[in-house]
Amino acid sequence: MKKTIQKVAILGSGVMGSRIACHFANIGVQVLLLDIVPAEPNEEEKKKGLTTADKAVRNRLVNAALDNTLKAKPASLYDASYVSRISTGNFDDDLAKIKDYDWVIEVVVERLDIKKTLFDKVEKFRKPGTLITSNTSGIPMHLMCEGRSEDFQANFAGTHFFNPPRYLRLLEIIPGPKTNPEVIDFLMDYGDRFLGKETVLCKDTPAFIANRIGVYAIISGMHAIEKMGMSVSEVDKLTGTVIGRAKSATFRTMDVVGLDTTVNVANNLYKALAHDESRDKFQLPNIVKVLYENKWWGDKTGQGYFKMIRHKDGSKELKELDLKTFEYKPEEKPKFKALEASKEIDDLKKRIKFLVNFDDRAGEFYRASFYDLFKYCSHRIPEISDELYRIDQAVSAGFGWELGPFETWDILGVRDTVAKMEAAGEKAAPWVHEMLVAGKDSFYTVENGQRKYYDIPSKSYLPIPGTEAFILLDTLKAGNKKVWGNAGSTIYDLGDDVLGLEFHTKMNSLGQEVLEGINTAISMAEKSYKGLVIGNEGGNFSAGANLAMLFMFAGDQEFDEINLMIAAFQNTMMRARYSAVPVVVAPHNMALGGGCELSLHADAVQAHAELYMGLVEFGVGLIPAGGGTKEMTLRFSNESKAGDVELNRLQEYFMNIATAKVSTSAAEARGLGYLQTKDSITLNRKRVLADAKAKVLALQAAGYTQPVQQTNIKVLGKTSLALFEAGITGMLYGNYISEHDAKIARKLGWVMSGGDLSSPTEVSEQYLLDLEREAFLSLTGEKKTLERIHSILFKGKPLRN
Secondary structure, three states, X not given: OOOOOOEEEEEOOOHHHHHHHHHHHXXXXXXXXXXXXXXXXXXXXXXXXXXXXXXXXXXXXXXXXXHHHHHOOOOOOOOXXXXXXXXXXXXXXXXXXXXXXXXXXXXXXXXXXXXXXXXXXXXXXXXXXXXXXXXXXXXXXXXXXXXXXXXXXXXXXXXXXXXXXXXXOEEEEEEOOOOOHHHHHHHHHHHHHOOOOEEEEOOOOOOOOHHHHHHHHHHHHHHHHXXXXXXXXXXXXXXXXXXXXXXXXXXXXXHHHOHHHHHHHHHHHHHHOOOOOOHHHHOOOHHHHHHHHHOOOXXXXXXXXXXXXXXXXXXXXXXXXXXXXXXXXXXXXXXXHHHHHOOOOOOHHHHHHHHHOOOOHHHHXXXXXXXXXXXXXXXXXXXXXXXXXXXXXXXXXXXXXXXXXXXXXXXXXXXXXXXXXHHOOOOOOHHHXXXXXXXXXXXXXXXXXXXXXXXXXXXXXXXXXOHHHXXXXXXXXXXXXXXXXXXXXXXXXXXXXXXXXXXXXXXXXXXXXXXXXXXXXXXHHHHHOOXXXXXXXXXXXXXXXXXXXXXXXXXXXXXXHHHHHHHHHHHHHHHHHOOOOOEEEEOOXXXXXXXXXXXXXXXXXXXXXXXXXXXXXXXXXXOOOOOHHHHHXXXXXXXXXXXXXXXXXXXXXHXXXXXXXXXXXXXXXXXXXXXOOOXXXXXXXXXXXXXXXXXXXXXXXXOOXXXXXXXXXXXXXXXXXXXXXXXXXXXXXXXXXXXXXXXXXXXHHHHHHOOOOXXXXXXXXXXXXXXXXXXXXXXXXXXXXHHHHXXXXXXXXXXXX
């Protein structure tokens, strides 16, 4: 099916509709956002003499909804200017415009009668062959298709986005009874490559996959919590990042999402699932029912499982709900032996296995939760999915779990866990026992570097469709593709004569092991490969350099050691820039400080769309000294030669560093100068490494030659020094910055100006690197700098003399 999506019409502008509109705008699509006409003018409109004939009144609902979305945090747009790609209107005046649109998405209220009435109108205007989909979270496709034309039904499907659409990766695709298979193939591919989603094919069953499993896990978990007498804080301590779930864990997530939303899904599932062997688990336990009946639905009603108390003196205090008395009490700071004992286990898979098998109350809770979830998921095949991997994909992407149910079961050992489940009264589905009898001990395996899943009908392992386009480091590791490694980094053979370097330090900070890895990888690539990709699958690309080592040297006034450390860092960055083979860096999420500097020095960057990139050293009392200050000065010089207004752009780069400016997307990183036209952006996180490898091969095929260091970098000397000093003095007198901040800013200005030169001069990269290193060294001797670094390392504790 060859189809290009240039224009999308979104019907319904509520929380989901306006956010879906924004995400399509993010990828460059022209969007028409429509909603109903208000029944009458509001009081403000009446005072202005407006009536329902006026456009301002007729489009009030849609414009207000879009405006609310644009004000909300986190931002739905990659860049605020992208709102120009969205036009608004209403169903009465503008629905006819959909004849010129490639895709129509219905996002109105979850009522079948309202949806069908809207579809009646859509049928009058949509062009045959146009995609028509619904963002329903649970209304069956076959009911929405009733009475529709053959063409409508052939091009109709469910496209269930999760909120917020920009950030949550899941897009469930649900065929209708007569949907053209080519339409489904197109939606699966488009959602993956263009929208950056984990597209999961679902059956037309109640709540589809993610909400069916996710809401069961929540409500069933509430029954266990109530039975065990656990507190709100205890549960959130156990169900957050420690097991690879969202930081907001269980109860905080319920408050943010809205308890009413979860309860409505649970109630609907209870009504619809007469056949479900665990149907009673969807009935609300008392710790949910009381809050729902009291309308304590969370943030939207001002209180839920947590409540923010505002005292008369203006201070705030977060209190949690006592699940026995239903009164608010001070937030607890619970401790569990299991969590204390697992602190040093960084590997999530090893930590989960340790926690589930620990003999304390936490272990008991984990066993009750996981065993029940495993049982439920096993019985949902083939009801909601024929393949087990789709359940893992949907739940992980929709609820922000790092590991799906079957992946977690594998970690614990399927055979051993099945025995423990039965002892606890939780019996897995027959197909699991058949799998074990057949000698298959896991749901997933890696064969010849390819990840496979257990296919129930064939009783064999099959490749997961679509993953052949991805590079997954865990799979490479299991497939013996590792060619070198140390404690902080690993080099893999990515195939096609391309190497890949992964860091795996805490927060992927850049310390000695990572620098060794970078230099080793480049040397190996120069000798026997076509190029190198630097990237990883951690939570962040890199949070920056290793501050602990710097703090130790600075505290002992070992300035020669600091000088050597910074020189080694600079040399490594320059090695990445001036190697004999192309080096492509693939940053995602946080790429801060040294992580940003490494990206700045790559031959090219293949960035994930969600990129929080910046030179943040100013925040610890320093300036970028891994080539970051040099690089932004070099970029200013190259741009000014192309005709840009000189001082304005230089001042922008200066302020970005001096304010530790961090992008909130890859698109914004481009505007800040951290990414250039040679750099590319990937929407789907799982495709970043594969796209980076393709870029290496493209650079090599285009005749890559080793670059030569620049010696013609234009610096402005006293001219820019005067500009910087005026700004610093103004900020200082206005009490916007401290004396120490002013000192750091002057050091930064000195480097970016090339020093106290009497006139604009051309200098080399090494000249600027030397200035950068000298400035950095002088700042490490400042007590204020030591205090800032100590505060970060030791979470706000003051530095003792």
